[in-house]
Amino acid sequence: MLRSSARLLRTTGALRGPKGGKSFSSEVLPVDHSLPNPSWNEDMRLLFDQFMKKSEDGSWKRLPSYKCNLTERIEDVKIFFPDAKLLKEQMSQAQLFPRSLGEGVGFEYVMFHNHVEDRTVCIFQGGPHLQGVPGFLHGGAIATMIDSTLGMCAVLTGGIAMTANLNINFRRPIPLCSVVVINCQLDRVEGRKLFVSCNIRSMDEKTLYSEATSTFVKLDPKKKIDIRASGAFYTNLQ
Numbered sequence: 001m002l003r004s005s006a007r008l009l010r011t012t013g014a015l016r017g018p019k020g021g022k023s024f025s026s027e028v029l030p031v032d033h034s035l036p037n038p039s040w041n042e043d044m045r046l047l048f049d050q051f052m053k054k055s056e057d058g059s060w061k062r063l064p065s066y067k068c069n070l071t072e073r074i075e076d077v078k079i080f081f082p083d084a085k086l087l088k089e090q091m092s093q094a095q096l097f098p099r100s101l102g103e104g105v106g107f108e109y110v111m112f113h114n115h116v117e118d119r120t121v122c123i124f125q126g127g128p129h130l131q132g133v134p135g136f137l138h139g140g141a142i143a144t145m146i147d148s149t150l151g152m153c154a155v156l157t158g159g160i161a162m163t164a165n166l167n168i169n170f171r172r173p174i175p176l177c178s179v180v181v182i183n184c185q186l187d188r189v190e191g192r193k194l195f196v197s198c199n200i201r202s203m204d205e206k207t208l209y210s211e212a213t214s215t216f217v218k219l220d221p222k223k224k225i226d227i228r229a230s231g232a233f234y235t236n237l238q
């Protein structure tokens with residue numbers, strides 16, 4: 001468990017440079033987007049400081065976050081790809097979707113993970129370019145952050161996995177530019193299936209905005225993802 005978490009911290013860029021393996025000192029440092037920036041409002045900073053305080057005893061860990069593309073994670077996922085070289089070429093422009101919008105206008109967030117409790121918390125400020133109904137966040141933007149936080153929770157506790165199923169109940173609309181807290185936990189593991197759930201609440205915890213449950217399936221190392229096909233597929237190739 002701890003080993004897979006350490007590996008993911010490495011894959012998310014915490015322990016190695018953007019080309020993998022090289023030390024940060026020999027090249028330009030990648031920007032860690034889960035640290036405060038001028039677009040973060042007072043609420044976001046307050047919650048960030050609270051969780052950083054909770055992290056002092058080591059129970060919670062802030063998860064660094066980069067706009068990295070898949071080539072940076074290649075060491076950890078290449079066993080699933082029959083042609084890792086082709087993957088590297090095709091994915092050279094790839095960026096993590098929630099980090100692909102400009103600072104402050106899209107997804108501003110920071111995640112913290114608790115290895116003992118198998119929980120992940122995301123502090124999320126949804127910017128003006130995520131509008132759906134006027135004044136409120138788009139449901140797809142909410143689903144993106146739910147999937148991302150549940151995904152981190154599943155992967156950090158279980159290893160490389162993908163979302164197989166995601167059920168969301170949108171209970172209240174989330175005001176644009178407000179700060180909400182996504183609380184995720186691993187509920188149970190059955191074979192390769194990781195059952196995770198979460199809720200989204202307001203900062204004061206009084207408003208329940210959304211609830212979700214999801215099944216992640218750990219990838220089967222016997223199956224390979226073939227990106228040569230026009231629609232990539234994942235099957236027994238060997």
Ligand SMILES: CCCCCC/C=C\CCCCCCCC(=O)SCCNC(=O)CCNC(=O)[C@H](O)C(C)(C)COP(=O)(O)OP(=O)(O)OC[C@H]1O[C@@H](n2cnc3c(N)ncnc32)[C@H](O)[C@@H]1OP(=O)(O)O
Nearest residue numbers: 077147148151152155160162163164165191215217220234
């Ligand atoms: C290459 C991955 C890199 C990951 C790097 C991670 C790094 C950082 C994490 C960041 C967080 C990101 C979060 C975002 C996550 C996503 O959005 S992923 C994108 C959306 N998901 C997909 O595109 C997945 C598409 N589906 C598949 O590829 C496959 O169906 C599968 C991989 C989900 C499962 O395929 P397979 O391994 O062949 O499983 P099976 O053998 O068929 O089944 C195994 C068990 O799982 C059960 N199951 C399968 N599908 C579902 C489902 N949809 N719902 C519920 N359960 C399902 C199936 O019944 C089997 O159960 P039993 O063992 O029989 O009990």
